[in-house]
Structures are given as C-alpha cells and as structure tokens.
Amino acid sequence: MKIKILVCIYTIYQLSFFLLLCSSFSAFSQEKKKKDDEFDIRNYKLEPADRLIIEINHTSWLGYPSTIKTKLPSVGMNIALMFDKPIGNSNFCFGYGIGFFSHNFHSNADFVYVKDTINNSFTTRLEPFTRAVSLNRYAEKILEIPIELRFRTKTDRQFKIHVGGKIGYVVNNFRSIRDNDGKIRLYDIKNVNPLRYGVNFRIGFEQFAISATYYLSEVFNKNKGPGDIHPFAIGLAIIPY
Structure with a gap:
C-alpha cells in the first residue's frame, strides 16, 4: 500500500x-x-511624408500641327502642398492638396485669329511665324487640386510611387515675343480652354523622383481652335519633406 x-x-x-x-x-x-x-515594421503605420513637392519639368504639347516646330529649352515648374494620410498599417497613403503649375510652350507658332463674320466670333489657328523671332513662348499659370494614391516602402531608404489625377483652372495666360523691334507680352489669349484636368505619376527614392503629367483636357475650346492638342510635362521632382 x-x-x-x-x-x-x-x-x-x-x-x-x-x-x-x-x-x-x-x-x-x-x-x-x-x-x-x-x-515587425509591417505592423507599424507610415509617418506622413511627401507634403511639399517641387517639380522642374520639360513642358510642351502633343498633337500640334506638323508645320509647327518646338524650341528648347521649354521649362516649367510645379509646386504642390499636400496632405498625406496613411491607410491603416499598409504601405499606401492618400494624398491631396493644392498646386500651382507654370506651363510653357516654346515654338515658332503664331496665333492667328480668323473672324467669322456670320457669328461675329474668332477662331484661332496656329501658323509658323513669317518673320524672325528670338523668343516665342506661350505660358499658362494653372491653379490645381491634385489627388494621389501613394506607395512607400517601410525601409531606411524609401522607394515611392505616386499615381493620381488633378483638376485645375488657367488663372493666367500670355504670349512673350521678342524680335528685332524688342519684346512684347500679350495677355488673355482668345479661345483657350480654361479647364485643365489630367493624370500624374512619380517614381523615385527618398527626396527625388521622376515625374510626368499628361492633361486629358485640350488647350483650345472645342471648334474654336486646333483640336486634340494636349499639354504634358516630364521632369524631376524634389520632395524636401
């Protein structure tokens, strides 16, 4: 027992x-x-970033008449102040804000106005200059609202991709012409479509990225100027913070 x-x-x-x-x-x-x-960094939320974007771009048009020749350099600038909202603990963020785009088109194009006597209106045509000019620039100042979906890696050196769209309004436009007689500036060009909307893209590391913008909207109002001309820009984006 x-x-x-x-x-x-x-x-x-x-x-x-x-x-x-x-x-x-x-x-x-x-x-x-x-x-x-x-x-585990995958369980952490991204810190807000990419809130100031400065782009230095080559700016031009697509679809202009074959008789028109572009001239280099044609430099524009875009500055955007953005809010950056991380989506949960993912690598994605939602960005939105306000921007100002200075878009330029250097060429040999003269803006010729053809009068419609029946409707008492003018139609714009683009024709090569018949005299020598050392400067011929068409410029637009566009106030924009960009909206973007952003991807960033959770690494010491961040790889990033921004894809989005923007809508804006041409608040000012003018032509600068310089010839043997001097320089003149002509404001409020006729028949320009004031509405601008398009898509934008950036890809890069840390504070630098390659940027591209294509406007789906046309330069001129429908039936008031050459059709199917679209502005675009490609360049370098500097993103301080």
Missing part, C-alpha cells in the same frame, strides 16, 4: 513537472511572438 502511494506521488510529480514545462514553453513562445510582432 505504501509503495502504491509513493508510485502515485511520483507519477503526479512527473506529470506536474511535464505540465509546468509545457506551460513555460508556451509562455516563452507567446512572449517571443509578442516581441517579434512589436519589432
């Missing part, structure tokens, strides 16, 4: 030791998993 009691006590002791060992191992595993999760 005494031996049976000792055997039972020993068995209970072994079982208790085994259960304690299993419990300790389970607690250790859970603690390790908790610490691993704590230091």
Whole structure:
C-alpha cells in the first residue's frame, strides 16, 4: 500500500513537472511572438511624408500641327502642398492638396485669329511665324487640386510611387515675343480652354523622383481652335519633406 502511494506521488510529480514545462514553453513562445510582432515594421503605420513637392519639368504639347516646330529649352515648374494620410498599417497613403503649375510652350507658332463674320466670333489657328523671332513662348499659370494614391516602402531608404489625377483652372495666360523691334507680352489669349484636368505619376527614392503629367483636357475650346492638342510635362521632382 505504501509503495502504491509513493508510485502515485511520483507519477503526479512527473506529470506536474511535464505540465509546468509545457506551460513555460508556451509562455516563452507567446512572449517571443509578442516581441517579434512589436519589432515587425509591417505592423507599424507610415509617418506622413511627401507634403511639399517641387517639380522642374520639360513642358510642351502633343498633337500640334506638323508645320509647327518646338524650341528648347521649354521649362516649367510645379509646386504642390499636400496632405498625406496613411491607410491603416499598409504601405499606401492618400494624398491631396493644392498646386500651382507654370506651363510653357516654346515654338515658332503664331496665333492667328480668323473672324467669322456670320457669328461675329474668332477662331484661332496656329501658323509658323513669317518673320524672325528670338523668343516665342506661350505660358499658362494653372491653379490645381491634385489627388494621389501613394506607395512607400517601410525601409531606411524609401522607394515611392505616386499615381493620381488633378483638376485645375488657367488663372493666367500670355504670349512673350521678342524680335528685332524688342519684346512684347500679350495677355488673355482668345479661345483657350480654361479647364485643365489630367493624370500624374512619380517614381523615385527618398527626396527625388521622376515625374510626368499628361492633361486629358485640350488647350483650345472645342471648334474654336486646333483640336486634340494636349499639354504634358516630364521632369524631376524634389520632395524636401
């Protein structure tokens, strides 16, 4: 009887030791998993970034008449102030804000107005200049609202992609012409479509990216000027913070 009691006590002791060992191992595993999760960057939310964007671009048109020749350089600038809202703990953010785009088109194009005597209106045509000019620039100043979906890696050196769209309004437009007689500036060019909307794209690392913009809207009002002419820009984006 005494031996049976000792055997039972020993068995209970072994079982208790085994259960304690299993419990300790389970607690250790859970603690390790908790610490691993704590230091897993995938579980952290992105910090807001890319809030100031400065783009230096080559700006031009697509679809202009074949008789028109562009001239280089044709430099424009875009400045945007953005809000950056991370989406959960993902690598994606939602960006929106306000921007100002200075878009230029250097060419040999003269803006010729043809009068419609029946409707008492003017239609714009683009024709090559018949005299020598050293400067011929058409410029637009566009106030814009950009909206973007952004991707950033959670690494020390961030790789980023921005894809979005923008809508804007041409608040000012003019032509600058310089010839042998001097320089003149002509404002409020007729038949220009004031509405601008299009798509934009950026890809890069850290504070630098390649940027591109294509406007789906046409330069001139429908049936008031050459059709299917669309502005575009491609260049370098500097993103300080």
